[in-house]
Amino acid sequence: MPTTPTPTTPYAWITTPLTAALVRGAQDLERTPRGLLPHRLPAWARAQCADPQLLMAESQPSGVRLVFRTRATAVELDTLATKRVYAGAPPRPDGVYDLLVDGRPAGAASVSGGDTLEIDLTTGSAELRSGPVGTVRFTGLPGHAKDVEIWLPHNETTELVALRTDAPVEPAPDRGRKVWLHHGSSISHGSDAATPTTTWPALAASLGGVELINLGLGGSALLDPFTARTLRDTPADLISLKLGINLVNADLMRLRAFGPAVHGFLDTVREGHPDTPLLVVSPILCPIHEDTPGPSAPDFAALSSGRLRFRACGDPAERAQGKLTLNVIREELARIVRERAAADQNLHLLDGRDLYGAADFAELPLPDGLHPDAAAHRRIGERFAELAFGPGAPFAASAS
Known part of the structure; x- marks a missing residue:
């Protein structure tokens, strides 16, 4: 069993118990033999689906951060990460821990x-x-009382083992910011973003001045009822749902099922949030699936040369049998939102191509055919902040 490393620095360390009072962005904190494992779906929801992809995605703490107030000049956090390696593909870089002090970037490790x-x-x-516990260390922090945030890697399952500081720690007070609850696919989860605070939802939340709860679930934005109920039961001031790409990736349903499933998902969310501003976001541009159905699959020819790329395996002619493409999904989402908005003035639609469209693809192509890179994440986050939180936008009045 991995062991906790012994601190070797000269600081007079104070160990603070890791509790829910110090963690934001998680739906559940599981006590393990080694520490505390944040989950982004509650235990009852996880029990309803044993899909390995879902369980991996929800345990990767995108948007989850430790938040506390302290005069400490040094902070150590022991963690046990689960790192993904794809056979035949280039090794993935280690996950990044971002440090914010009073809301401003102050380090990464x-x-x-x-x-x-x-x-x-x-x-x-x-x-x-299995591997050993590791330690992330930040030193040279200012000695005055301050809010400290440690954003956990968005793409590594991370067990929290121990928190040490050289001054006492207390939970940070509520600063009165609105809570934005977002659900989406791996793009919202943060695939290929550089760091946890530069996934597009984290960037948009920072620009919009809101508290983020990110339910972006890589490969798993599939209109699952347990996800809808999780959204329904999560307190939030603003909600957005980015829907579509995973349904094509997985070739999960046909057009006949898609419309009623979207209605049911929205109905469930509205049970808990009848008047909350609710923004439905259709897919960003993804040329391989604009008019070609799924499923998506790795391009094994590219994989053999050490590159990870995806291809569309469907036939455009299959649209006649109700197979879904991104253009079909955008049209159906626009229809559903338009019809429901007649009786729901707080329901809005954002075309995902306004976040990332043809001109963006020409400048910042999707490296693997599906996922935006770090520069595109920044662009999408900035545009979402403008289109959702900006003057006259759906979240403008409620976020202030």
Whole structure:
């Protein structure tokens, strides 16, 4: 079993118990033999679906951060990460921990060690290898009382083992910011973003001055009823739902099922948030699936040369049998929102191509055919902040 490293620095460390009072952005905190594991879906929801992709995605703490107030000049956090490795593909960089002091970037670091999950995309098999606990350390912080945030890696399952500081810690007070609850696919989760505070939802939240709860679930924005009920039961002042790409990726349903499923999802969310501003966001541009149905699959020819790329496996002619494409989904979402908005003045639509469209693809193409890179994440976040939180936008009045 991994062991907790012994601190070797000269600081007079104070160890603070890791509790829910110090964690934001998580739906559930699971006590493990080694520490505290944040989850972005509650235990009852996880129990309703044993899909490995979903369970991996929801346990990766996108948007989850430790938040506390302290005069400490040094902070150490022991963690045990689960790092993904794809057989035949280039190694992924270690996840990043972002430090904010009084809301401003103050450092970034990574943690070595941890468990490794090696995934073979050709067979679908996965092997987990155990590794040691690691330590992320930030020093040289200002000595005055301040709010400290440590954003956990958005793409690594992360168990929190121990928190040490050289001054006492207390939970940060509520600063009165509105809570924005967002649900989406791996793009919202943060695939290929550089750091946890530069995923597009984190950037948009910072620009909009709101508290983020990110339910972007890589590969798993599939209109699942348990996700809708999680959204329904989560306190929030603003809600957005970015829907579409995963339904094409997975070739999960046909047009006949899609419309009623969207209605049911919205009905469930509205049970808990009848008057909350609710923004439905259609897919960003993804050329391989604009008019070609799924499923998506790795391009094994590219994988053999050390590149991870995806391709569309459907036939455009299958649209006649109700197979979904991104253009079909955009049209259907626009129709549904238009019809429902007649009786729901707080329901709005944002075309995802206004966040990332043809001109953006020409300048910042999707490196693997599906996911925006770090520069595109920044562009999408800035545009969402303008189109959702800006003057006259759906979230403008409620976010202030």
